[in-house]
Amino acid sequence: MNAGSEIEPPKAESKPAQVLDGERAAQGTRGFRRPYHAASGASILALDWLLFSGNILSGGMATLPTMVLGFALGSVSTALIQRFVAGDSIFKSLAKALAAGLIVGAPTPVAGTALGGVILAVSGLSKSKLKSKIGKP
16 A cells, blocks of 8 residues: 555445335335225224224114214225325225225124235334334333
8 A cells, every 4th residue: 555545435325315205105115005004904993893893782783874984984084094194196095995985884893804904914014113103112
C-alpha cells in the first residue's frame, strides 16, 4: 500500500423512501396479492361469532334477522376495509364485500370462521410484525 493512497469506505447507496399505497403494501415478498386485508378477515371472524353466538342464546328464534344483519354488517365492514385500508377499486371492494356478506350471513359460524381464519393465516401476520407495530413488550 502506498502511503499516499487512502482507502475510502464503501459508499452506501441511499434509496429514496417510498410510500406504498394500500394495494402494494398488501403484496407479499414474492408479489403475491392477498385477496383480503387482514382486518377484513378479523371482521368476518368476529362478526360471525358475535352474531351467531347470540342466535344460539335465542334458541334459533332470531335466525332470519341475524342472517340479514350478518350480511349487512359483513358487507359494509369488508367494503370499507378493502376500499380504504387495502386500497382496492370500488368494484373489487364491492365484489369482496358481497362474498363476505354471504359468508357472515350464513346461519352457521363455521363458514365465517373458516374464511376469517384462512384470511388471517395468509395475511402474513406474525409475532414479529405484531411486535414491531405494537412495540416491544
